[in-house]
Amino acid sequence: MRVVVTGAGGLLGKRIVQAFKDYEVVGVYHRSQPETSPFLVLDLSSLNLRPIEELSPDVIIHAAALTDVDKCEREPDLARLLNVDVTREIVKVSKRTNAFLVYISTDYVFDGTRGNYREEDETNPVNVYGLTKLEGEKLVRDVDSLVVRTSTPYGSNPASGKDNFALWLLKKLKAGERVNALVDQVTSPTLNTNFSLMLREAVDRRIKGVLHLAGRSQVSRYEFSLALARTFGLNETLINPAHFNEMKWFARRPMNSSLNVSKAMSLEHKPMSLQEALSELRREIEANDIVWK
Numbered sequence: 374m375r376v377v378v379t380g381a382g383g384l385l386g387k388r389i390v391q392a393f394k395d396y397e398v399v400g401v402y403h404r405s406q407p408e409t410s411p412f413l414v415l416d417l418s419s420l421n422l423r424p425i426e427e428l429s430p431d432v433i434i435h436a437a438a439l440t441d442v443d444k445c446e447r448e449p450d451l452a453r454l455l456n457v458d459v460t461r462e463i464v465k466v467s468k469r470t471n472a473f474l475v476y477i478s479t480d481y482v483f484d485g486t487r488g489n490y491r492e493e494d495e496t497n498p499v500n501v502y503g504l505t506k507l508e509g510e511k512l513v514r515d516v517d518s519l520v521v522r523t524s525t526p527y528g529s530n531p532a533s534g535k536d537n538f539a540l541w542l543l544k545k546l547k548a549g550e551r552v553n554a555l556v557d558q559v560t561s562p563t564l565n566t567n568f569s570l571m572l573r574e575a576v577d578r579r580i581k582g583v584l585h586l587a588g589r590s591q592v593s594r595y596e597f598s599l600a601l602a603r604t605f606g607l608n609e610t611l612i613n614p615a616h617f618n619e620m621k622w623f624a625r626r627p628m629n630s631s632l633n634v635s636k637a638m639s640l641e642h643k644p645m646s647l648q649e650a651l652s653e654l655r656r657e658i659e660a661n662d663i664v665w666k
């Protein structure tokens with residue numbers, strides 16, 4: 374079975390590629406090279422996806438996107454090109470090759486007024502990123518597909534040329550620097566290795582429709598940060614509680630976009646609680662000697 378993963382050098386893509394390593398996996402990237410081969414270098418914004426079609430994939434996992442929420446707001450045309458137009462071309466390739474399509478989406482399709490969102494709950498994005506990702510979701514319904522929504526991914530690996538929130542925080546605390554963390558923005562932080570194993574199982578079972586694959590705990594950034602500090606024996610008094618309305622973001626954010634993961638609890642690889650996931654993160658970091666050297 375041939376699996377093509379777009380965004381293969383990204384925070385999720387890198388781990389997705391690893392989770393499928395016993396299949397024939399081809400990672401598609403533009404600037405951030407995945408750690409496994411073979412791969413295909415392709416600027417998806419060219420909208421020429423023939424090289425993907427020529428691979429005759431059985432499964433396409435479309436994880437590439439413009440994920441910078443403020444950049445999407447500042448450059449809506451670019452956001453539309455990468456998140457909507459590229460997805461439309463991916464759908465065409467899936468149709469032509471008869472491939473099962475998995476579209477990685479986001480908790481930001483919700484407005485965040487309530488939280489604990491189930492798969493069938495009403496969507497109502499509050500920013501360009503969420504809007505364009507939701508348009509992508511609607512496009513993939515045309516083919517044999519699964520939409521997977523996740524929330525605040527983190528992991529032991531830097532990806533796409535940057536640290537994720539967990540690595541950034543650990544480095545700051547280790548350097549003795551103060552950080553602000555929001556007490557009133559709630560998400561479902563998701564360890565990327567836990568995500569990838571759940572995704573692999575969902576693909577193997579050919580689950581269709583919409584599925585929330587995220588961490589089981591719904592927490593604020595502040596609670597997430599404190600739990601990180603405690604797990605790694607770092608000074609939690611360096612973390613200042615901050616508030617949503619103090620932030621000078623360009624794009625609006627949903628306040629509570631946490632995801633209900635009851636459906637995913639029926640998988641063999643279940644959504645981890647925050648404490649389980651942070652213990653696993655620590656194990657991964659120590660095994661690879663990251664951050665501490």
Ligand SMILES: NC(=O)c1ccc[n+]([C@@H]2O[C@H](COP(=O)([O-])OP(=O)(O)OC[C@H]3O[C@@H](n4cnc5c(N)ncnc54)[C@H](OP(=O)(O)O)[C@@H]3O)[C@@H](O)[C@H]2O)c1
Pocket residue numbers: 379380381382383384385386401402403404405406415416417418435436437438439440455477478479480506522523524525526532533
């Ligand atoms: N990060 C989050 O907070 C979050 C939350 C929920 C859901 N998601 C979704 O999860 C998926 C994966 O995101 P991530 O967190 O892994 O983010 P990421 O690290 O930013 O990965 C996104 C990838 O998209 C690729 N990409 C962007 N423009 C491209 C282009 N023109 N041609 C080819 N590839 C291009 C980038 O590859 P290059 O660097 O090689 O250009 C990048 O590696 C996305 O669909 C995102 O919407 C993310």
